Amino acid sequence: xxxxxxxxxxxxxxxxxxxxxxxxxxxxxxxxxxxxxxxxxxxxxxxxxxxxxxxxxxxxxxxxxxxxxxxxxxxxxxxxxxxxxxxxxxxxxxxxxxxxxxxxxxxxxxxxxxxxxxxxxxxxxxxxxxxxxxxxxxxxxxxxxxxxxxxxxxxxxxxxxxxxxxxxxxxxxxxxxxxxxxxxxxxxxxxxxxxxxxxxxxxxxxxxxxxxxxxxxxxxxxxxxxxxxxxxxxxxxxxxxxxxxxxxxxxxxxxxxxxxxxxxxxxxxxxxxxxxxxxxxxxxxxxxxxxxxxxxxxxxxxxxxxxxxxxxxxxxxxxxxxxxxxxxxxxxxxxxxxxxxxxxxxxxxxxxxxxxxx
Amino acid sequence: xxxxxxxxxxxxxxxxxxxxxxxxxxxxxxxxxxxxxxxxxxxxxxxxxxxxxxxxxxxxxxxxxxxxxxxxxxxxxxxxxxxxxxxxxxxxxxxxxxxxxxxxxxxxxxxxxxxxxxxxxxxxxxxxxxxxxxxxxxxxxxxxxxxxxxxxxxxxxxxxxxxxxxxxxxxxxxxxxxxxxxxxxxxxxxxxxxxxxxxxxxxxxxxxxxxxxxxxxxxxxxxxxxxxxxxxxxxxxxxxxxxxxxxxxxxxxxxxxxxxxxxxxxxxxxxxxxxxxxxxxxxxxxxxxxxxxxxxxxxxxxxxxxxxxxxxxxxxxxxxxxxxxxxxxxxxxxxxxxxxxxxxxxxxxxxxxxxxxxxxxxxxxxxxxxxxxxxxxxxxxxxxxxxxxxxxxxxxxxxxxxxxxxxxxxxxxxxxxxxxxxxxxxxxxxxxxxxxxxxxxxxxxxxxxxxxxxxxxxxxxxxxxxxxxxxxxxxxxxxxxxxxxxxxxxxxxxxxxxxxxxxxxxxx
Numbered sequence: 001x002x003x004x005x006x007x008x009x010x011x012x013x014x015x016x017x018x019x020x021x022x023x024x025x026x027x028x029x030x031x032x033x034x035x036x037x038x039x040x041x042x043x044x045x046x047x048x049x050x051x052x053x054x055x056x057x058x059x060x061x062x063x064x065x066x067x068x069x070x071x072x073x074x075x076x077x078x079x080x081x082x083x084x085x086x087x088x089x090x091x092x093x094x095x096x097x098x099x100x101x102x103x104x105x106x107x108x109x110x111x112x113x114x115x116x117x118x119x120x121x122x123x124x125x126x127x128x129x130x131x132x133x134x135x136x137x138x139x140x141x142x143x144x145x146x147x148x149x150x151x152x153x154x155x156x157x158x159x160x161x162x163x164x165x166x167x168x169x170x171x172x173x174x175x176x177x178x179x180x181x182x183x184x185x186x187x188x189x190x191x192x193x194x195x196x197x198x199x200x201x202x203x204x205x206x207x208x209x210x211x212x213x214x215x216x217x218x219x220x221x222x223x224x225x226x227x228x229x230x231x232x233x234x235x236x237x238x239x240x241x242x243x244x245x246x247x248x249x250x251x252x253x254x255x256x257x258x259x260x261x262x263x264x265x266x267x268x269x270x271x272x273x274x275x276x277x278x279x280x281x282x283x284x285x286x287x288x289x290x291x292x293x294x295x296x297x298x299x300x301x302x303x304x305x306x307x308x309x310x311x312x313x314x315x316x317x318x319x320x321x322x323x324x325x326x327x328x329x330x331x332x333x334x335x336x337x338x339x340x341x342x343x344x345x346x347x348x349x350x351x352x353x354x355x356x357x358x
Numbered sequence: 359x360x361x362x363x364x365x366x367x368x369x370x371x372x373x374x375x376x377x378x379x380x381x382x383x384x385x386x387x388x389x390x391x392x393x394x395x396x397x398x399x400x401x402x403x404x405x406x407x408x409x410x411x412x413x414x415x416x417x418x419x420x421x422x423x424x425x426x427x428x429x430x431x432x433x434x435x436x437x438x439x440x441x442x443x444x445x446x447x448x449x450x451x452x453x454x455x456x457x458x459x460x461x462x463x464x465x466x467x468x469x470x471x472x473x474x475x476x477x478x479x480x481x482x483x484x485x486x487x488x489x490x491x492x493x494x495x496x497x498x499x500x501x502x503x504x505x506x507x508x509x510x511x512x513x514x515x516x517x518x519x520x521x522x523x524x525x526x527x528x529x530x531x532x533x534x535x536x537x538x539x540x541x542x543x544x545x546x547x548x549x550x551x552x553x554x555x556x557x558x559x560x561x562x563x564x565x566x567x568x569x570x571x572x573x574x575x576x577x578x579x580x581x582x583x584x585x586x587x588x589x590x591x592x593x594x595x596x597x598x599x600x601x602x603x604x605x606x607x608x609x610x611x612x613x614x615x616x617x618x619x620x621x622x623x624x625x626x627x628x629x630x631x632x633x634x635x636x637x638x639x640x641x642x643x644x645x646x647x648x649x650x651x652x653x654x655x656x657x658x659x660x661x662x663x664x665x666x667x668x669x670x671x672x673x674x675x676x677x678x679x680x681x682x683x684x685x686x687x688x689x690x691x692x693x694x695x696x697x698x699x700x701x702x703x704x705x706x707x708x709x710x711x712x713x714x715x716x717x718x719x720x721x722x723x724x725x726x727x728x729x730x731x732x733x734x735x736x737x738x739x740x741x742x743x744x745x746x747x748x749x750x751x752x753x754x755x756x757x758x759x760x761x762x763x764x765x766x767x768x769x770x771x772x773x774x775x776x777x778x779x780x781x782x783x784x785x786x787x788x789x790x791x792x793x794x795x796x797x798x799x800x801x802x803x804x805x806x807x808x809x810x811x812x813x814x815x816x817x818x819x820x821x822x823x824x825x826x827x828x829x830x831x832x833x834x835x836x837x838x839x840x841x842x843x844x845x846x847x848x849x850x851x852x853x854x855x856x857x858x859x860x861x862x863x864x865x866x
Contacts, residue, residue, distance in 0.1 A: 211737045216720070216727045224713040230671060230704055231724040232693035 118251015
């Protein structure tokens with residue numbers, strides 16, 4: 001039977017988005033071909049730029065891989081931002097607390113702390129949903145705000161860089177010790193350990209979802225909680241697991257944003273985007289674009305990462321505001337989401353006409 | 359059956375209707391006619407082509423070839439609206455009523471009003487009362503639908519069709535939702551209608567009802583007409599064989615089994631329903647090893663809630679007690695009930711029994727997925743898992759293109775066999791089967807029954823909840839009748855009669 005395959009939708013959506021992007025570039029008085037060339041150059045032109053693209057893709061990939069777990073369990077996690085911050089706060093606090101620990105120990109410890117921080121921040125709405133029927137869309141969004149305010153408080157108070165007290169009072173921690181920095185993979189490049197960690201994490205998510213009893217339960221609960229419950233699977237526990245695991249991966253993204261950064265400190269501008277670069281939301285986009293499949297989320301994240309780095313070059317070369325990247329981002333989401341509806345609709349029609357008699 | 363006057367000219371003639379879908383010939387040169395004043399039954403299993411034929415009559419499908427004549431003239435029916443305009447009415451199996459509106463408002467829905475934008479409900483009500491009196495339908499036009507019983511709602515559907523001057527009425531499985539008494543009432547109404555010259559197409563698979571009501575019977579199988587007969591010329595056995603195309607056993611053989619100890623013990627079980635009112639009221643029942651206890655009753659009398667409580671899905675009220683083999687399961691969750699030896703075949707197979715999006719293998723793994731024998735280290739051992747599902751699929755003759763087929767694309771009968779395979783594979787001590795053969799074709803039903811009887815002979819205690827009295831009478835050793843949450847009667851199969859059970863089911 002001919003079915004529209006999953007890969008068709010993202011590609012068509014991306015193509016359409018780029019057509020619209022070209023029109024926008026045209027409207028801004030520049031040549032779309034030059035624009036595309038500038039973006040490709042900005043994302044992949046030099047090895048440094050490739051590294052920058054990979055580094056930009058990393059938090060998207062981690063959040064996105066987490067999102068696939070939640071969405072496969074039919075739990076809508078919009079709390080990536082908060083979970084990133086929670087992971088970053090806990091791991092940074094741990095690193096500040098044990099600054100002298102050797103790198104070989106410190107890195108795994110901060111990673112663990114980030115997983116726990118994000119995991120707890122994800123599990124809270126999970127518990128609320130499972131045992132008190134609180135809608136997780138609302139609770140995860142609200143916990144984003146709580147996390148931002150918690151970060152503002154901690155970085156202006158208990159965790160503030162002692163140097164800033166009495167001077168400019170910039171809300172940031174002190175620079176972490178060098179043995180907390182993620183090692184770079186290539187000398188002189190910005191490509192650091194976080195990139196392979198994220199790819200491995202996505203592969204592990206794939207294995208968990210499709211090769212283990214835990215993933216089986218999560219998917220069963222996601223598809224049909226009634227049947228899962230009747231078969232003896234605890235729906236409540238699996239909702240908490242789904243949000244907890246999803247949050248843990250976002251928390252890991254938070255770790256990488258701090259310990260893979262050049263400034264090697266946690267700093268806020270008072271909101272969340274200043275620290276996360278909206279990875280908590282863009283990760284959802286990457287996951288959707290990857291068809292909610294953890295492995296497809298890898299190339300999908302890299303595409304969005306290249307969009308972000310490419311837009312910088314676009315601005316530099318053609319004086320086109322890099323907000324265009326955000327617009328393209330939004331267009332792709334729009335097309336993916338709506339075309340998914342179209343595809344479901346078409347496939348249903350196809351099935352019905354083939355099945356005939358009910 | 360009283361003889362209604364048959365006119366010379368058939369009301370409806372469908373000649374040589376052929377309709378194919380890719381890979382399926384849904385109707386193969388089907389001819390079918392209905393005279394004014396007769397009940398012509400269309401009998402066949404799911405997928406036999408009944409619905410396709412009716413959808414063609416309603417203009418939902420266009421036949422590849424063949425013609426439809428109404429009152430002798432070639433008719434072009436292009437949509438349900440044009441069918442209604444040509445005085446063809448349909449009572450769907452699932453009612454098409456707005457629960458918050460009144461009877462009159464539902465009837466008027468979609469009809470032009472002679473008062474422009476305002477509806478003329480008084481005139482509608484008046485006409486409804488007329489129709490209602492004529493056929494003894496006894497429906498108050500001013501009452502909201504949600505306040506009506508299922509039987510009354512069905513009468514509203516009939517009124518809707520009659521209000522639109524239907525001369526030909528199609529009733530799609532109209533008795534599926536009714537109590538035996540309501541069925542009798544419906545048949546009286548239908549006979550009154552045929553006496554007045556209405557032609558009725560009756561779609562059903564309940565053989566004794568078909569024999570009771572029909573003037574003529576047409577049997578479809580695989581898109582072809584395989585039988586054209588009258589109740590006087592045939593019997594249940596013959597009809598079943600025409601439907602299935604081979605010999606069938608309507609009454610399964612049950613070997614003698616010595617009763618063992620009580621394996622499932624229910625003591626004063628009370629359960630609240632979804633609305634917070636008592637749905638199961640002080641039910642006590644023992645089911646012994648080697649025994650099938652049938653729970654008869656019209657749906658909505660607490661059977662579902664009782665089943666869910668036994669399965670650990672619904673909490674029982676204080677003072678209740680549920681035990682399997684002396685293990686107290688009163689406060690158990692589903693996993694604990696299953697660990698104690700319960701197998702549960704839920705009433706709604708696609709809601710509670712199987713995950714539609716999962717493939718065959720995954721659904722067979724739904725309960726045992728945590729079992730160490732299906733794992734290598736922390737990961738699934740897919741070779742072992744597939745071997746296991748292949749064995750079950752073969753053993754229970756589940757018809758599927760492959761093990762990777764999404765379960766939702768199987769037929770109801772095959773999904774039910776799949777669920778039975780999974781549930782029986784765990785070697786249960788108690789089987790709780792709710793509506794095990796509802797909507798399942800005769801072949802699969804026969805197979806499921808034989809499996810239950812086999813489990814009975816190896817000492818399993820079986821509770822079978824069913825609305826189908828034939829099924830209860832054919833399988834059960836003892837029959838408990840539920841009405842308004844209580845078990846109002848428990849009788850031995852040897853002394854049970856359809857009439858007495860029907861009366862008890864209606865609370866009499």
